[in-house]
Amino acid sequence: MNAAEPQRAAGEAAQDLVLEIAGLEKTFNPGRSNAVPAISDLYLAVRPREFVSIIGPSGCGKSTLLRLVGGLIKPTGGELSVNGRTAGEARLNRDYGMVFQAAGLLDWRTALRNVELPLELMGWSKLRRRKRAKEMLELVDLGGFASHYPAELSGGMQQRVSIARALSFEPSLLLMDEPFGALDEMTREHMQAELLKIWRETATTVIFITHSIPEAVFLSTRVAVMSPRPARIAAELSIDLPERTPQTRDTEEFFRNVSLVRRTLRSVEGQ
């Protein structure tokens, strides 16, 4: 934890940050002939209630970054702390909710029982977790589908169940890896609106990986642009939109932000 001191001195106290990454390194198969340097010298800080999108060239290491933050894999160097803990500790403390591109629902469980799963693992009583899971399904507008099995739900509905599941235990950090990547454009826009609503209602901090620039602009308070592999954060852009409604997508303001992000991404890729 000592190496985090300079960061603290440089700005906010560590408690004020949900996520603090300094000089992060990740090399797969280190020291071997097939070594892949995926992330190198990466810095990122996220404050509570922020919505940070991460965008970057394909294969640059976005998913790797998310899995490092989630404590699913270990960094080969640098500092990473979540609410002042290491990523591994934070994972054991259930600080994260994760949503992947594939909804990853258990197909032998109903929507309701899928949302209950993390609560079950955390030892909640049946009554309490059932009540919470119902509330979460209401939140994602699937109140009427509690007893449906995943095979009976559309892709968008499955992804909403997956979001409800990730939020069910009120994690302080929601990690999303291209959650809407497999959805059609209309469903996608609908889901984005829904996610923003949930984000506002639940006061969660979100780290959101996407390939879509308009999606990043529409959702985020901040967009972090990653460089090609080995990845670092090459640029960070604050997104300032007066409001975020379906109409926002057609405003001058929105287009300006989109083209700003696009130009940044292009210049980063050209480097």
Next chain:
Amino acid sequence: MADPSTTRRARARRTLIFAIFLVVLALLYTGYKAFGQAIDDTQRDWWVVGSFLPRSDDKNMPPVLDILAEFGEAPREGGTTIGRLTLDGALFTLREAAVGFAAGTIIGLAIAVVLLQSRRAERGVLPYVIASQTVPLIAIAPIVVVWGRTGLEFLPWEWQDWMSVSVIATYLTFFPVAVNGLRGLQSPSPEATELMQSYAASRRQVLRRLQLPASLPFLFPALRIAATASVVGAIVGEISAGVRGGLGRLILDFAGKYITGPERLYVAIIGACITGLVAVGVVAAAERLLLTRRGIVAQ
């Protein structure tokens, strides 16, 4: 999810198809028999065909009705009927098979769970599991029985011969369960596994909530194979180890009297088939019970 009336209709249709199948089988049998006999009786010139094809006179192929009548026949005047003897034998064999099947399933799953823990264990042990099945059953059956009679005094209960036959059934059962079980336990996607990790699930929780339920669709085909294998294994085990009371012994006895009364052996064979079908039927019922509640209608 399936509507109960459609399930009932589907079941009625399956029963009907099975009945038709039995009738067709009996007709084919009778038809071939009549054909063969016609060759034998009238057309001496057909001797070429006649010597190729199995004999079809009443000694070799007793008429279907005679076989059915044999169920009610008693070998000794006023004694137990053949049908009853076969039923008793079938129940005896079914018990051996069921105990062996249960033990084999538990052992097979245990092996699968152990091999799941590391790729190295899997690579190191799996070849031996496969090699275990190349040992000829007929050779080990007498060894297991003798061993059971002499070597197991330390057990709190008295070891009986039928238990040795169960061991043989276990030996045949654990293999498909271990191999398919392992594949099933490994079937969850990396995403699902990482999600469980993100909930800080323990290894045991991952096994119970994710890997075991995910393995069921892989496990049931293996269990169906294991069910027939355990019945066949029990019969073969009884025969080669000389254990009395079951279908194996009955088949041996009836085969000895084949020249004078071939119908009996046919009755015992039918009994063995039904026993195997019952074993598979129980597994299939369990499968329907466990897997239809997944939104995808199981077969």
